[in-house]
């Protein structure tokens with residue numbers, strides 16, 4: 423027998439930026455489909471027009487494209503189940519609402535709105551004894567002909583229990599007397615999310631619903647709706663929240679106060695899309711049988727097993743993301759690294775250096791995210807008036823006397839180096855010669871020269887690499903400048 427094709431969807435509401443939590447939902451939904459040779463659909467849930475943000479659709483399209491989550495059907499590419507934007511499917515929902523009314527599973531409710539809020543969440547609660555639930559047909563007809571505003575509510579079954587199985591949380595059972603006659607169609611004729619997604623998932627052939635765990639408790643309502651509409655129930659995967667680490671040691675839902683939380687902000691900080699995707703795949707999932715942590719999207723498609731999704735909340739760890747990013751940077755070819763790094767570098771380093779290739783070479787293994795580059799290369803731009811006391815260090819055995827001597831000798835020896843020989847190994851020999859001739863340790867010489875050139879104790883690259891990058895004349899100028907300040 424043919425196994426039914428797996429169909430998943432990502433169904434965001436276009437309300438602005440793409441939060442990391444949303445992107446993880448999209449990723450898991452994509453992986454559940456693709457790891458089983460299935461189909462992945464993008465649908466926009468814009469029935470709550472008050473929350474709609476101009477341009478938010480484009481953010482969703484762009485993010486999924488840059489992240490590599492290619493959908494098989496969607497608003498901008500079409501497909502056999504379109505339209506893929508809920509506000510364009512109004513008539514479809516009305517038809518199903520009508521069917522439910524006819525079968526006695528839904529009713530017109532003429533009660534006045536308690537508030538103007540258009541949010542689905544606020545409208546979910548109907549009084550347990552909604553007066554319109556049992557209105558006779560004549561009154562309904564009369565109210566309709568008078569043009570009284572109405573909503574359509576689901577007539578939920580209040581007897582017994584409702585059960586469904588969630589692949590992350592397990593068996594979920596609720597007492598039906600805790601359920602509500604939720605609104606299906608709002609007074610403006612728009613469906614609620616609660617209704618529209620049930621109809622769309624069915625019509626689009628969705629077999630696996632993957633979404634945030636905020637829907638765990640309302641899913642029994644949807645289970646009843648499926649039953650009353652005669653729709654088969656999809657498989658459910660509700661994903662735990664992503665948390666952020668608070669300054670006080672506690673955790674709370676990941677938000678701006680923890681750091682960048684949107685895909686676009688992380689990319690702007692210099693994280694690579696592949697690294698972000700890799701890291702968020704690990705936020706709540708890991709292959710059971712391995713320690714591997716670096717996965718390309720193609721590898722994820724191969725190894726992803728939804729049974730390994732954890733139900734405990736994952737904590738977003740920016741340091742871990744940085745580490746993952748650094749692994750991707752290390753894997754780049756020098757050319758790729760240079761292309762990515764160039765704009766960040768150019769922001770800070772505007773003067774020409776002698777050996778820019780060397781600079782990229784020493785940066786690549788030392789950069790975790792691209793936005794660190796500016797700060798790391800700042801000293802190549804100019805030597806600031808640093809506190810010369812940092813030159814003197816007990817461990818490195820440097821003091822005012824030998825520092826002056828080392829600098830004097832360095833200037834003397836380095837001036838004799840031909841431009842053609844101005845490269846790391848030869849420069850290293852020249853500094854070693856100073857150590858040999860003076861009896862100071864090489865480590866003391868390297869320390870003094872490196873700080874004299876950079877004005878700081880921590881630098882990308884050692885003394886001779888910095889000299890190679892700066893070039894002969896700038897090296898000599900800087901060494902002399904520092905010497906003059908002692």
Ligand code: GLU
Pocket residue numbers: 432433434435467615619632633634
């Ligand atoms: N539009 C809903 C949201 O953005 C989607 C929930 C679902 O996937 O069913 O939260």
